[in-house]
Amino acid sequence: MAQRIHRISGHDHGVRVDSRILEERIQRAVRQGARRLEVEAVGQHGIGGRLWISREEPIHVTITGSAGQRIGSKGFPGTTIEVMGPISDDVGWLNAGAEIIVHGHASNGACNAMAQGKVLVAGNLGARGMTMTKTNPRFDPPELWVLGSVGDYFAEFMAGGTAVICGHEPQSPANVLGYRPCVGMVGGRIFVRGPIDGFSQADAVMEPIDDASWEWLTANLAEFLGKIKRTRLLKRLTRREEWQLIRARTPFEKKGKARRSMAEFRAGVWDAELGRGGLIGDLTRLDRSPIPLIVHGDLRRRVPVWEHRKYLAPCQSSCPTGMPVQERWRLVRDGLVDEAMDLALAYTPFPATVCGYLCPNLCMQGCTRKTGDMASVDITKLGRQGYKSAAPKLPPLSGGRVAVIGGGPAGISVAWQIRMKGHEAVVYDMAETLGGKIASAIPDSRVPKEVVEAEIKRAAEVLPHVHLRQELKAEDFTRLREEFDYVILAVGAQKPRVIPVPGHERIVPALTFLKQAKRGEARPGRRVVIIGAGNVGCDVATVAAGLGAEDITLIDIQEPASFGKERKEAEEVGARFKWPCFTKEITEQGVLLQSGELLEADTVIMSIGDQPDVAFLPESIALDRGHVVVNNDFQTTDSRVFAIGDLVRPGLLTHAIGHGRRAAEVLDDLMNNRRPCSDTRRMIDYSRMTLEYFDPRVVEFSDMKQCAAECSSCGACRDCYLCETVCPQSAIRRVELAGGGFERVVDPDKCIACGFCANCCPCGVWDMKEAAPLE
């Protein structure tokens, strides 16, 4: 029975039967025991598949006629299909074990998705052969044997098995493997004999045929040729050198398309065409090589600069005398209290009288600590001790001579400074004692007598040429101008201003009153009205109260401008402030206002300021509304005559002293044939200091030491080591200077320009500067 050939026809009496009918007939025959079948096909689909029994009992199907598509699809092990002529598309599609022998050419799609079994083709293959094949470890891998050549897109997505392309009488002799084979190939191997035109290098690789493979190939080739009945070709097809082996790359071998590295391209192609340095190598020599985000040296966009004493501290900048307040506190911190005291004398002859008592302390008003709502460092703690300092050692005289007219704070200041610069200064003053209003008009309550006397005495020691009781007239002035190299006018404002209202003869000017009081000669009545409620008016009120006045009223045409200690003390003695009040007349009863109100008074004092007495000045010295006109150097319109103090413009004592110091500098420059120049340093910006290191709850300072400690040392290095400690790169170093002192330097090779030093510094000496452009 097994040997009996069961013939099945694909047509009934010349009419083609449907593929479904033919398939039913084949299955029925096999069920009935047929094991050798001969099918006469008329293009039917899928013949020879699904013969499940063949696993146990081999089945041989011979197909004559014209076979349709997908012959042997779902073919099973033990099934052998022999197609006696050419075959249509997709032979062996999803073959799971059948052996399919084709005695002719096969068209497109052969072996697509074949997983097991073999397809043996005695001719050529169409396109897309051996695509999507599989390998299942449980079974033998699939095989495709082609005597001739294969078409395009061979072995796409091939995932297993072996294809053998013998290249015998190929359809395209120039390329037996077709166009673009092996794309997406992930498994299996291809033996090929004959010329090929490349394959997907990304997916497959060619390798030498080793002995074991050659042995497998030759043995199986003989079997293949036997089955297609072309055994005599064996010798011709077994020349080892004619064969090549392509196999899928392993996952580890896959690395995408091999490309030239960009570095190689740049060197070998880009720079080779453009020239050394590439695109702009001819235009710039700048290094353009890559750098990291964090850089050092010249590559930093900013650089820290240690700006020690480059700027003035706000205190020093605020003080008209230029007193280096923060430097004095540094001396105190360093334990050099005496030096701190003496330093003041280089700036003012009255450190105690003015800085300690009379000055509203502009330095403290400017103190950086105020920006943090903290108490200013208290300079009076230092100032009040100043009267004890001895006069500084004087330099020898240069021969230059200067006449100073006026022995008040401005005159003493300028003479003091001139003398300290080595020139002779002769002070001319009409008063009995040196000191001007400090000595004659400012109440004792403002400043202890012994302090003033000590400081005036010290000034007198330095300025021995004081001629008292000079009555200055125009010709005296002319004489002085001829006799001396320079004349400095510092006569102050000694002429009280009085409003010419009816009864003004009854008025006592404030200056007169204060001078009388100072001499112990003032006798105010019980009721006092003071016209002008400024700080001098307040002083008058306080003094009058001390002398027995009980009912004190200060009037003003506007809201009084008085402030500070003076105002407070006047209020404490019960003085009333009244405004706006416009005086109509002074009567025996008191002050009659334009409103008709009468302010009863026994004494009426007018305190609306004093004016300079300039009667003795020649016309060559220009005036503006009673004051002498000066330039920035305090030079008048007569180049050999200078003017300072209240004569120039009304101001505080410290302004007068500051004028003196500045005028002395100018004169010193002139006498030494230098162009006058001043300290051009600007005040440091408040934002540069860091106050967080100081206790905000300190409202009062116990002593000098505490003051010194709480000073932020604006603009001058405190030498606190914060920057060195904070620097994350340890780039900051303190270097002792040869001539004493020190500086802080930054190692550019360590610094990353983080700016930490600039932001942590209490003194604000570090600044981050934009680096200079590289090109």
Next chain:
Amino acid sequence: MLTERPVTPATLGVKDLPWQIKWDIATCTNCGRCTAVCPVSAIEFGVFRKREIIAPMGLQARPSNTFSVYHGIRQRTDPAYACIGCAMCNMVCPNNAIEPVRQYDSTTLEFHNNRGGQPRTRGGRRNSGESLLDQIKFIRISMLTDPALDAGRHEFDMRTLLGRVLSPEDELRCQRENGWKPPVREIYPLVIGGMSFGALSPNMWEGLQMGVAYLNEELGMPVRMCTGEGGCPPRLLRSRFLKYVILQIASGYFGWDEIIHAIPEMKEDPCAIEIKYGQGAKPGDGGLLMWYKVNKLIAAIRGVPVGVSLPSPPTHQTQYSIEESVAKMIQSMSMAWGFRVPVYPKISASSTSLAVLNNLVRNPYAAGLAIDGEDGGTGAAYNVSMNHMGHPIASNLRDCYKALCVAGAQNEIPLIAGGGIGKHGNLAANAAALIMLGASMVQIGKYVMQAGAGCVGSEKDRCNVCNIGVCPKGITSQDPRIYRRLDPEQVAERVVDFYLAFDTELRKVFAPLGRSTSLPIGMSDGLGIGDRDVAERLDIKYVI
């Protein structure tokens, strides 16, 4: 100074700033890297006072205060130093202790970026998240109806034509009469749009050119790059790489004398000449390269003295009408290379685009029209121009393409679309959408900077400081201290990367259309959108 400073109208607190620095005291190591790297000095080292009140239990002793000091990072609140959100601080932080966080309800700064009477200027983009292109779907997927192609397997001819293509009749007449045939280039449809040498740093520019050369010479992709208006380095002009370059001429005419001097020495003709009339990001706004960016190098390439500010006026100075602009400029530029090089104008998308196009159709020398939409980017522009001026690209391009169809010239004058392509990273999808709406090719800029060089700019007003020379990535700075952060080789690598990826993606879109030998230009039946108005306006399918 914190509590007692005077309050001015423009005194801002951290809460008023759009980008707020989040700093973690616990992990910060005070290494200084963040303040060192911050491009705008928005952060600084801070000294902080800490007060502790000690009240003994049962008040057995007098309570007391202790103060201590700690250090850390503080954000500055002066509008001039407002954080830009670039997050370089985070990038350099070893401990991830610091980062900028965008606060959308903090808008006060928006009202104070005009101090001194100067309206805000910036670089970047429109800062708008919307993208019509992203919403367009490719709805024609031929599985069985057309030859279904496999993007991974099949070969595609991803090329397009730049230049005037003659109509069949004209072509025949031209052949018969042996007449002048307009030059046409076969190029890759994704063009790197005009970004000048000057707007970009030397390292960035060289990296882009190198990447383009690599794509051409190593990978066979005919990618082209436009120079933008800032001239072209003399070496490039005299190299064979010039054929990959589209030279741009704009209203400032910078660098053109150098180009003219190089013409007799050129080994290759440039790919094309682009005449810039407008820029999508800032229509009607000119350019200004500030004097401090005009260093020796820039000056040499632009042909100007060092250290002068270089204005590019919003309009060309010698052209007074459409006819004249189109005819005169195209004629001049065509003549420069003996009519061998395609010349096309670039305009900002506008309601006037059609008028320009109609003119071009009549001009035999016009090689195409580039239209730049409102979502384009720029190195510097007024905020108002960038945010509020311009025309979306999709409808403008579509109108132009349909006008060409009416004139029967749709295969003759290529339209080049730009502005917002790849805005959210969807480069291939956006490009494909525009191609199918009618563009022959697309131009990209911002995407190149983002993908090619790691530009951190986003549509959330992040960074945007291209105009002031402090680009944290070194893309738009002329300062070697900054641009050396960028390695031209790595930029070139990235350009190659994104072009290859784009190529694959574009195939993924086009393969299911069954198109492999020519781009589906104007194949709008393959497009759909879930918005009826848009579908109607663009004449594509409404799909839901």
